[in-house]
Amino acid sequence: xxxxxxxxxxxxxxxxxxxxxxxxxxxxxxxxxxxxxxxxxxxxxxxxxxxxxxxxxxxxxxxxxxxxxxxxxxxxxxxxxxxxxxxxxxxxxxxxxxxxxxxxxxxxxxxxxxxxxxxxxxxxxxxxxxxxxxxxxxxxxxxxxxxxxxxxxxxxxxxxxxxxxxxxxxxxxxxxxxxxxxxxxxxxxxxxxxxxxxxxxxxxxxxxxxxxxxxxxxxxxxxxxxxxxxxxxxxxxxxxxxxxxxxxxxxxxxxxxxxxxxxxxxxxxxxxxxxxxxxxxxxxxxxxxxxxxxxxxxxxxxxxxxxxxxxxxxxxxxxxxxxxxxxxxxxxxxxxxxxxxxxxxxxxxxxxxxxxxxxxxxxxxxxxxxxxxxxxxxxxxxxxxxxxxxxxxxxxxxxxx
Amino acid sequence: xxxxxxxxxxxxxxxxxxxxxxxxxxxxxxxxxxxxxxxxxxxxxxxxxxxxxxxxxxxxxxxxxxxxxxxxxxxxxxxxxxxxxxxxxxxxxxxxxxxxxxxxxxxxxxxxxxxxxxxxxxxxxxxxxxxxxxxxxxxxxxxxxxxxxxxxxxxxxxxxxxxxxxxxxxxxxxxxxxxxxxxxxxxxxxxxxxxxxxxxxxxxxxxxxxxxxxxxxxxxxxxxxxxxxxxxxxxxxxxxxxxxxxxxxxxxxxxxxxxxxxxxxxxxxxxxxxxxxxxxxxxxxxxxxxxxxxxxxxxxxxxxxxxxxxxxxxxxxxx
Numbered sequence: 001x002x003x004x005x006x007x008x009x010x011x012x013x014x015x016x017x018x019x020x021x022x023x024x025x026x027x028x029x030x031x032x033x034x035x036x037x038x039x040x041x042x043x044x045x046x047x048x049x050x051x052x053x054x055x056x057x058x059x060x061x062x063x064x065x066x067x068x069x070x071x072x073x074x075x076x077x078x079x080x081x082x083x084x085x086x087x088x089x090x091x092x093x094x095x096x097x098x099x100x101x102x103x104x105x106x107x108x109x110x111x112x113x114x115x116x117x118x119x120x121x122x123x124x125x126x127x128x129x130x131x132x133x134x135x136x137x138x139x140x141x142x143x144x145x146x147x148x149x150x151x152x153x154x155x156x157x158x159x160x161x162x163x164x165x166x167x168x169x170x171x172x173x174x175x176x177x178x179x180x181x182x183x184x185x186x187x188x189x190x191x192x193x194x195x196x197x198x199x200x201x202x203x204x205x206x207x208x209x210x211x212x213x214x215x216x217x218x219x220x221x222x223x224x225x226x227x228x229x230x231x232x233x234x235x236x237x238x239x240x241x242x243x244x245x246x247x248x249x250x251x252x253x254x255x256x257x258x259x260x261x262x263x264x265x266x267x268x269x270x271x272x273x274x275x276x277x278x279x280x281x282x283x284x285x286x287x288x289x290x291x292x293x294x295x296x297x298x299x300x301x302x303x304x305x306x307x308x309x310x311x312x313x314x315x316x317x318x319x320x321x322x323x324x325x326x327x328x329x330x331x332x333x334x335x336x337x338x339x340x341x342x343x344x345x346x347x348x349x350x351x352x353x354x355x356x357x358x359x360x361x362x363x364x365x366x367x368x369x370x371x372x373x374x375x376x377x378x379x380x381x382x383x384x385x386x387x388x389x390x391x392x393x394x395x396x397x398x399x400x401x
Numbered sequence: 402x403x404x405x406x407x408x409x410x411x412x413x414x415x416x417x418x419x420x421x422x423x424x425x426x427x428x429x430x431x432x433x434x435x436x437x438x439x440x441x442x443x444x445x446x447x448x449x450x451x452x453x454x455x456x457x458x459x460x461x462x463x464x465x466x467x468x469x470x471x472x473x474x475x476x477x478x479x480x481x482x483x484x485x486x487x488x489x490x491x492x493x494x495x496x497x498x499x500x501x502x503x504x505x506x507x508x509x510x511x512x513x514x515x516x517x518x519x520x521x522x523x524x525x526x527x528x529x530x531x532x533x534x535x536x537x538x539x540x541x542x543x544x545x546x547x548x549x550x551x552x553x554x555x556x557x558x559x560x561x562x563x564x565x566x567x568x569x570x571x572x573x574x575x576x577x578x579x580x581x582x583x584x585x586x587x588x589x590x591x592x593x594x595x596x597x598x599x600x601x602x603x604x605x606x607x608x609x610x611x612x613x614x615x616x617x618x619x620x621x622x623x624x625x626x627x628x629x630x631x632x633x634x635x636x637x638x639x640x641x642x643x644x645x646x647x648x649x650x651x652x653x654x655x656x657x658x659x660x661x662x663x664x665x666x667x668x669x670x671x672x673x674x675x676x677x678x679x680x681x682x683x684x685x686x687x688x689x690x691x692x693x694x695x696x697x698x699x700x701x702x703x704x705x706x707x708x709x710x711x712x713x714x715x716x717x718x719x720x
Contacts, residue, residue: 006486009485017473206472207471210471214463214465214467215469216486217438218437218458
């Protein structure tokens with residue numbers, strides 16, 4: 001029987017086991033729900049911030065001549081104003097009722113109309129109405145004095161200062177959208193890497209604790225077992241990344257990315273997320289598997305995974321604090337070529353548009369060159385450790401023997 | 402620490418080989434070396450004359466001493482997975498899993514997680530895991546421990562049936578009556594060395610024929626009377642007061658001794674009424690106790706062909 005088939009069967013079992021584990025299903029659903037709630041809450045606040053509600057003002061027939069002035073004032077004040085005509089009785093009834101669609105009703109004399117409101121006047125509406133009445137009165141007076149109200153209005157409209165600055169405003173304003181998208185990306189990446197790494201470590205130790213490893217290794221090679229495990233759990237990790245990344249993308253689109261004028265392409269961000277997950281996973285997964293083989297009990301797992309988690313935490317937080325403020329600084333450029341930093345730094349720098357064309361391929365090549373060494377190291381530790389029982393095996397012991 | 406010394410034995414096709422020894426004697430170590438789970442510092446394991454590799458080991462059925470199955474995996478799914486790793490096609494694996502779980506009495510638990518089964522049933526599943534891929538060689542480390550009498554009978558039948566089909570079967574056990582009943586050949590191991598190796602009959606044959614004599618008289622008087630017969634030694638048994646164990650010098654197999662026991666009987670009748678007088682052969686348990694309690698001295702192997710092992714761990718199976 002070919003080794004490929006064995007690896008395939010092992011990986012299939014791993015993938016199926018993770019997919020059908022209740023805890024995994026629940027946590028994935030919870031995270032998708034959290035993203036959905038986040039999107040809903042976000043869109044509520046964004047809508048509230050950006051869109052002013054439409055104001056309704058009703059006019060009695062005797063003040064209908066105020067309409068052009070009201071429209072002009074509303075446009076100048078950037079207020080969405082709807083003007084209707086109504087009788088005083090209807091307006092009173094409407095304002096008295098629970099229906100809050102009407103903000104104000106005007107009647108009486110155009111020069112000094114009565115403004116009827118439910119309780120308190122809407123300040124924006126009051127300002128527009130005051131402006132309109134004043135403009136109307138001024139135009140009347142200009143007309144009475146023999147002037148042309150239209151040319152007066154045009155002259156007034158042009159009487160604004162022309163703005164000039166001595167210093168040009170700084171070009172590189174902080175890019176909120178790029179920051180949000182890239183932080184969401186590396187958070188998913190970090191979560192998926194920590195999750196899959198721990199899953200591999202737990203899987204390895206589970207096989208050792210339950211001693212099923214002895215049956216397995218009387219039939220297949222340790223390297224086949226480790227490879228199958230890494231591939232199966234990797235496939236599950238990729239599935240997680242796609243589900244979470246996809247729901248984030250959907251959330252971003254429903255939030256109205258276009259309205260926010262985000263110039264980050266969600267599609268390409270998702271592609272890079274997947275690419276860097278695969279690279280990061282390849283770097284860390286085998287290490288988690290190999291090191292976990294040093295211990296025989298679930299309680300001891302922490303002693304081998306903690307150093308690896310630390311190696312994940314450092315690049316994650318360094319990226320979070322360093323890159324957004326200085327995406328093309330020297331330190332960032334150098335660090336982002338180091339394989340453990342690259343999966344976090346590269347997508348963020350990409351989102352900020354701070355990458356030279358050669359930087360991404362170079363970091364991928366460096367990672368690809370480092371991988372065989374890491375795989376060799378991890379496979380060696382795994383083979384030595386996997387049948388060792390009892391207390392924790394020393395790393396040096398595993399490497400030497 | 403050296404676990405095994407010059408341990409050499411051979412199991413033939415169609416033979417059930419019982420591996421016996423006290424705790425820590427090296428049975429499990431030897432079996433793990435056979436399956437390649439443990440690497441031997443020196444020595445070889447051969448099957449049909451060729452040294453074992455992963456491909457030939459795939460045709461072995463193995464039950465490790467420390468039972469091992471995925472606790473959170475369904476019985477049927479797990480056995481199909483293991484059968485697949487041994488090279489079975491999915492359809493064959495499904496058939497075999499059904500057949501063996503039914504036979505071992507866990508057919509109705511196929512869709513339950515292993516961890517939800519009782520220990521005895523987990524043991525049956527473990528046996529199914531060793532048998533499901535129709536192995537050409539069976540190596541079972543204490544397959545009977547933890548089984549109820551019904552399961553012991555089923556398991557005995559299975560082992561006999563596999564052996565009759567030409568499969569060499571090696572198993573270790575502390576249930577010596579079972580080993581005695583089931584095994585064609587037995588190896589008794591102590592401190593990593595094979596101390597006795599052969600068929601049960603061969604092992605039970607002793608240099609001196611032993612007879613148990615019970616006489617209604619003072620044991621001291623009986624001893625004196627029996628000692629008077631030439632070439633006879635006798636001593637009282639602590640565990641059976643009133644009985645005397647008589648040892649006759651075996652002058653060649655059978656012939657010369659035929660007269661001696663009649664002389665002993667006559668001498669005993671002179672002292673009192675003889676209640677019983679019959680030959681005794683040591684049980685496997687007796688042999689085991691003798692070997693295990695013996696001191697370091699007997700370095701020579703009791704093997705019938707007299708060949709002592711080389712400085713290697715060599716196990717051989719033929720099919």
